[in-house]
Structure formats: structure tokens, C-alpha cells
Amino acid sequence: MIKSKRNLALWVVFLAAAGIAPHVLGIVKTNVLVELAGFVLYAVSLNLLLSYTGVLSFGHALFYGVGAYTTALLLYHVEGFPVIGALLLSGLAAGVIGLILSPLLVRVTGTAFAMLTLAFGQLMFILCLKFREVTGGEDGIAGYDVPNLNIPGIASFDMLDPTVFYYFALAVCVIGVLIMWYITKTPLGQVVVGIRDNTLRVDYLGYKVPQTKAIVFAVSGFFAGIAGSLFALFQGIVSTDGVLHIMVSFYPIMAILIGGIGTFFGPILGSGILIVLEDLIMRYTERAELITGLLFIGVVLYAPGGLLWLWRGLMAKLFGSKSQPASEEVEA
Amino acid sequence: MFLEIKDLNTYYGPSHVLQGISLNVEQEEIVALLGRNGMGKSTTLKSVMGMVKPKSGKVIFQGANIFGKPPHKVSMAGIGYVPEERRIFPNLTVEDNLKIGVKGGVVDESNPKAWTLEKIYEVFPSLKKRRDNKGANLSGGEQQMLAIGRALMGAPSLLLVDEPTEGLAPIIVDAVRDVLEEINKRGVSILLVEHNLEVAMSLAHRVYLMGKAHIGFVGTVQELDDNPQARAQYLEV
Amino acid sequence: MSPVTAMYVAQAIHGLTYGMLLFLVASGLTLIFGMMGILNLAHASFFMLSAYFCYQVVAWTDSFWMALILAPLGTGLIGVFVERFLLRKVQQYNLGHIGDLLLTLGIALVIAEGVKTIWGTESHQVVIPPSLEGLVSVAGLEYPIYRLFIIGLAAAILSALAFILYKTRLGMIIRAAVSDADMVSALGINMPRVFMFVFGVGTIMAGVAGVAAAPMLTVFPGLADQIGLDAFVVVVVGGFGSLFGAVVVSLFLGELNAFGIQFIPRLAPVLVFLFMALVLSFKPMGFFGERDD
């Protein structure tokens, strides 16, 4: 009870803060928050693979990019295509790609998995670069209109209004993250964690490992696709460098690592740190990636597992409570 | 004392697999460590060799403390290791498998313990015939001989030998046994883990029987012969 | 020689040049992976770093030959430092491959950004030394001397590598360690030191490739991208840790690239990844590999 009361309080505070944020922070910072919302969704979707399934993907941008291109193409070619429809179709397209690739992906783990996903990510990058009549090559697709968000009979929102878009992105992000969080609490979520801990044992308990993994790839791909779609709606331009570049695959890994691998909420924390830090650094230097790279090395060397673990270790030391391994966060 | 192991404790994760093992080996002695599977015999050898890290205890070899030292330092101290399953380098030739065992790459002729290729081939004539074959292409018996020969090339004064007759045909078992006896005659002490009681009893001067994670019996071969109870408890069905 | 044949031959030599460079980079990567199980994502960054060092040394001393010696050595020193003080530390954490991959990824980022910070984002030209300038005519075919020089240089280094690996005690140790490093250390060989050495030599070889590539490809921040990705493909497809696999796949990829550009220019860059995805789908351990991690 106490815990749920505290959770409720946290939610109220969070929603209140998120609600007034655009009015306090101004447009420029609100746009950073929009970016953050999309990035959080993206990082959490990757985290389903990294922390829950225990595989390291170097090609998650593939899903992000498919989502972004789907939205851009839909809006470019079909004038007035409903925003929600574009969003869901983008997620679906990415999820289906995940399913299609899964027969290959479930066969490998470890370094080979990382390399195979890297290969698929690069494949998509190059395909989109070369088929310029569809994708516009490195120039990308731009100049599509984002129609108003219509809720028939109730309201119509102007998506070009930054504040409106902020609330939209926030809603998509919160709903998406909540759904993924919920899935981790279902039997499937349990089995996936079991696969991470001990694949062989899961098999011996009567579960179909490849099929279970395939579902996770699809779900993870779906939400990465949604995140990509958000990007497309927000930026108004989708190009290979923006959504399919190898760095787009690496950034969420960094967020997870900085926030805390093996936890659900760590990546959200990590995303926040990464985006805010980048925003700060950008003001003083053009070399943001240099700082992030150093941060990356520092975290691997001195806080393996991430800041959330570091924090917990500190708490444990200060207050003598025994720190629990990943299970707590992963289940609880 | 030549090799002294005292109160050795080793863990695999939370599993306390060696619970205070104490044993010693005298100069030019063959000591057999017997017991059923899973009692910790191999782990004892690995803990001495540094292949697994022991948690506490004492391992003194020729007066030097080698407890917890990495394998290459233990090896340099004069201990040779013939592992379970031989672990021959499959893509090296027989001769290279032998040469890689030579400390520093050059046989130190002034060392009375040193073995040259000629000496090895004299003791292991079957290896000489196969000198240019890849390790992967040897039979089980040849691999075993090679594993012993490889360890000898490091001029050890003590050999740790783990299950040398496992999976070998009876005639090869005898050959391996005879080789170990011959090596011992040439001045190498041996600490032997062996499940073949016949081989162990005919070679060893003294015997340790291991129960779960501990030493349950120490004595000479004669004493073990006279102690059916110990045999029944630690070895028989 | 008919013009068509001549074109094919020229294309094949092009492919061979790139394949040789690729092998110089990939062989170090393969050895490191084979012995230590580490896929070093920063390996190609060392290649690039060395190209920048080359540019700098040439700018200072005006001597390409000086650069050919100094740049790889400097890069090698950095490699040794990375192995000794960073990788070794991460390996103790038991994070599995994720730790190694992420650390080396971080290093790759720092190098990529570091060169931009120091040398800017524009490309730098390194001039071909006069002695290697121009074309040579072989059997009625005109061909740039510098490319032939690269092939020769790579072949020389390969021969040296083969000599070390197959004719020296050190090579014996390395070959043995690829299959069972623990057993090697039980024979009295200080494996951590051997690891450091191999890491250093692998980095130096990547460095030599970087210097050789500098005048041909010009020096710019994206220099490592293609060869880096291709080198991973070589390691993965060649079979984690197999040097023989690395030779075969490097040369194959070189030709695949060259002829891919010739016949299906649009899809040429895709071919490499398609090839890797195909191989991994059917042989998750690669062509010549047995390693199960």
C-alpha cells in the first residue's frame, strides 16, 4: 500500500511537472523535451533486447529508420494521412521487419548477434541511400505536411504548435513505455528474463525459445518504429544520416549503459542525462560526441552496470541495506 | 618438504569444492589421489597449478610459496601439468607441441632435469614417428603421451597428472603407466589423479583417498590394501 | 590484351589492393579475437588515427617514409596502452562481451571525435612520394605504381607475419593460444604479456594500412568507416579467430567490392553485408571457425 501511494504521488508530481514544463521552459527547451520523449521510447525499446533478452543489438536504428521513413513516405504521398494512423503503421512496419528477421536473429547470440544486427542496420542504411527515387538518398524526404491531429467530434490539434506537439510526444512516450513496462510484468516478460539468465533451462521447462525471442524482436521493433515516426513528425525531414546512421544505433546503448543495464527505468534516466548533457555541451563545444565517448569509457570502467547501480551501491553502503541483483528491478 | 599443500579451500561460485585439503609429496615420490568422480581431485590439481584460484590455504613448493600464483609462475617454479583430456594444441605439429613446453625456447643442457627432444623420443617412440603430424590427428593414446612429453619439456621436478588413462584402450593404459614409472625413475615426482585403481596402486608409493571435498584416508599402498573399509567407503560401489 | 580483358584485370588489381589493405587491418582484429575473445570495435579507428599521424609526420618532416615508420609505431603505443590499462580492467568485471564491445566502442568514438577536434573535418591530402608516382605499364596495361606498392607492402608484411607465426617460437605460442590460452600459460608462458604484444602488433599492422591508404583515399574523419565494417565482416565470416579465414575472406571482399562496383554500382556496398548475413544465417560460427562465443 505504502509503495503504491508513493508511486501515485510520484506520478502526480511527474505529470504535473511535465504538464507545466512547456510554459516554464520556453520553446527551445520544450523542443529538447520532445526529442527526449522520442529518445526515451527508443532506448526503452532497445532495452527490452539488451536488459531483458540479454542480446546486444548494433542495428536498432534499422527499426527506428523504418518507422521514420514509413511516416515520411505516408505523409508525403498521401496528403492528410491521419497522424495516429501513420504512427501505428510505422510501428507495425518496423515490428514486421523484426519478425521477418527473427528466424536469422534467434540463431545467434553474443558477438555474432551484435555483428548480424550491425549488418542488417548497415544494409538498410545503404539501401535507403541508394534507392533515391523512393527515399531521396542522403537528402532524404522533406516537405511533407503534418496534418492536424483530429479526434472526431472532440477536438483538432495543430501539430505544428510546439506545445501541442510536446504534449502529443509526451503522451506517446508515456503510453509506449507503460505498455512495454506492462509486458515485462506478464508471463512472456518473465520467460524473456529467463532466456537472458539461462536459455537452456527455459528450453527444458517447455518453452519455445526462438518463438519467444521473435515476439520480443517484434515488440521492440514496433516501439522503435513508433519512436522513429515521432522523429519524422517532429523534424519534418527524414534522411539516412538522421535515422539510420550507425550512431543512431549506438546512442540508445549509451543511454542504457549510463542509466543502468538490467533495469527498466535506468535507460530513461540515462536518456535524460545523455540528451541534457548533449544540449549543455553543444553550447560550449561542437564536439559533443567526444564528451559522450569519454563518458561512455568512464561508465564502462568505473560504473559497469550504470549510474543506477552506482547509486544503489552507494545507498547500500550508506544505509546498510543489502543491494539486490537485477531481479528486483526486472520483476518487483 | 617437497610439495606441501595445507588447508586448501576452493570455491566455484558459492560451491565449496575443496574444504581444507592437506597433502604432501616428497622428492621422487609418486602420490596418487583417488576417489570417485566429483570429489574434487581435479580441482585440487588445478588449484595448485593456478588454473583455478583457491581462496585460502598454503601451497609451498621447494620452499617457495606458490599459493594463488598464476599458472605461468607455478610452471616456472618447476611444476609440470598434464591436464584432463590432454588439451593438445590441435593445429600445432607434435614436435611444436613439445617445443612449446621448453621454458624460454632453448633447452638448458646444464639442468639435470632438462629433457631434450631426443630424450622424449627415446621414452615415447610413438611420438617420433608422428613428429610432423598435427596434434588433432593423433589417437587418444598418442595425445596422452604428447601431453606428458610436453609437460616434461619444461624440465619439471614435479608433474601433476590428471586422469592419464581415461578413455584409453587397455594396452595403451599399460603403456601410459609404464611411461609414468619410467619418468619417475628419471627423478620426476608425480602427483597423480587416477580412477583406474590398478594403475594407481601399481605406481604409487602413497595414496590419498578423497571423499566429498576432503581427504578421507592417507597411507601407503600396503595400508590401503589392508583397509577394506576405506576402500569400500571411498572407491567401491 | 583486349580492352575488355584489360578492364577486368585492372578491376581485379583494384580489388586486390583493397583486399590486401583489408587483410592488414583484419588480421590483427582476428588474432586479438581468436586469443582474447575480444572484438575490438576501435581497431579500424587505429587505422584512421595512423593515417592522421602520417599526414602530420609528412607535414612536419616532408617524408612519407618517415611517416611509414613513425605513424604505425605511435598508433601501436596507444594500442598497447588501451590493452594494458583499459581492456584488462574491463575484462575483470565479468560483463561478458558487452563490456569489451562497449569499451572499444567508446574508444572508437573518442578517436573519431578526437581527430575532428585536432585536425578538423575537412580532408587532408597526403602526396604520394615522388618515387612511387606515376603509372607503370605491365603487359600493355597502365597501372598506378602506388597501388602496386601497396600490394607489395602488404605482401611483405604478410610474409613477415606468416614467418613469425609459422617459423618462430612466438608464432607457435600465438597459434597455440588461439585454441587454448589457459593451457599455454600452464607451460610457463606469461600470457598477459603475449596478449599485450599481439594487441600492439595488430594495432601496428592496422597503422601500416592506415599510412598506406592515406595518399590513396585522402585523410578524413570517415576514413575508418568502410574498412572498419568490412574488417568485422572478415572476422565474423572468416570464422572468429581463423587467420586463414581472414586471408580468404579479405581477398574475396576486395574483389566483391571491385566487381560489384563494376556491374551493380548501386548495390555494391550492400553485397558485403548481404554476404555476412547469409553466412551467419547458415553458419553462425563463420566459415573456418570453431569458437563458440
Next chain:
Amino acid sequence: MSENILETINLFYDYSGLQVLTGVDLQVEKGERHAIIGPNGAGKTTLFNVITGMYSPSRGKVMFKGKNVSGFKPHKLSRLGMGRSFQITSTFHNLSTFQNIRMGVLSRMGIRFNMFNRVDKMEDVTKETNAILERINLKEETHAPADALSYGKHRSLEVSLAMSTDPDLVMLDEPTAGMSRDETHSAVDLIRRLTEGRTMVIVEHDMDVVFSLADRITVLHHGKVLAVGRPDEIRNMKEVKDAYLGHRREV
């Protein structure tokens, strides 16, 4: 009238040219506790792994409940009613004791792909899991991660996990490996209780465990069945003694 729940017929297994199993005929009757023993290298573990679907036999058949299951994947065998434990503790080490057992309970109830309901709201699953934890004396450790358990308790969890899917046949691979004598004692107790009403096959080196648990014993030697019988019969068979001890060399 007894029927065989598990049978291997002329089972062969080659491993890189080496014949590890050379025609094993094993019969396990429904409801019995059956031990497989034999000296090192006799092929016990290999036999165990071929039966449980880790390897496919090179030749011969594995029959389970009258069905040829040779080469079946582990999850299929599990669904048919076969459970196994591992010699090297192989639980879900980051998960709590409760979550470990629940993993088996979910599978038993056929809840394998559900991603729409919260698992902690499934009361029958929680109830059953708690009941099992009670039975295996791990109630107090409900929330402890498997890794934090004492060695003996971790081993109990390992064995219990094999039985969490409520199998008809449970295969135990050296359940007491690495245990102290006291721990072994309570493990034997636990195994006896948990296998009540099931068929059990055990591979074990600790002869005290074997003789106190097994109704029948199969002795394996050089990849073949050397003898089958009740414990007292086996204990007195000359060929079994010889296989374990070898012949003393006449001096």
C-alpha cells in the same frame, strides 16, 4: 504388471569419431527410482544427455511413454512430461526463488506466450508456486535471488525446478554434487519426497545416495549396460566390482 515409461533401444552416440555409447538398452519402469552408475568415462552423462534431448543419438531409439522421441528438442520432451536437473547448478541466477519456481509452474499451466495479463495477478500461479516453495522448505527465501542462496539450498532449488513442471519422469544429474554430508542427507530426503508418485532416473557418484534412493540400478561400462538389478544384487556382482576397481596387477 509393470510397463516401461522410458526405454532406450540399441542406443549409439559418437563424439568426433569416439564411440561413447555402444548399444545401450535401458529400461525404466513406471513409478520406480532408477539409478545409472558406472566408472568415469562409462558414458553416463552422455546417455543422460541423449535421453534428455541435448544430443541426438547416432543410432538407436529413445522411447518415452511408448513414443519414439529420439532427437526431440528439450521443450518438446518437457511438454510430454519429462523434467531434468543439471549437474552444474543451472537455475535463473538473477531471479528470486519464487520466480524460478514460477517459471516451471507457468509452463505446466500452459501459460507460455501470454503478454496481456500481469503474472503477479494470476492467483492460481502464485498459490501453486508458494505451495511448492513450502514443500521444498524455501518459503523463507521466497524473495532471495537464486545466487544468494546457500549452496545446499541452491541445489535444492535446482532439483525442485526440474519438478516444477510436474513431470511424470524426472531425470536428475548428480543432484548432490558438491554438497556436504549434511546437505546430502537432506537433499536425499527432499528428492524422496518430491519424486513420490513419479518415475525418477538419477545419475550419481555418491553410492550412499544411490543405495538409499534407488529401487533398481543400471551399471554402465564402456558405453554399454554391464548389469541391471536391485541394489543388493548390484553390490555383490563380481563384474560390477571389477568394473569399478579394475584388476589388481599380479606382482
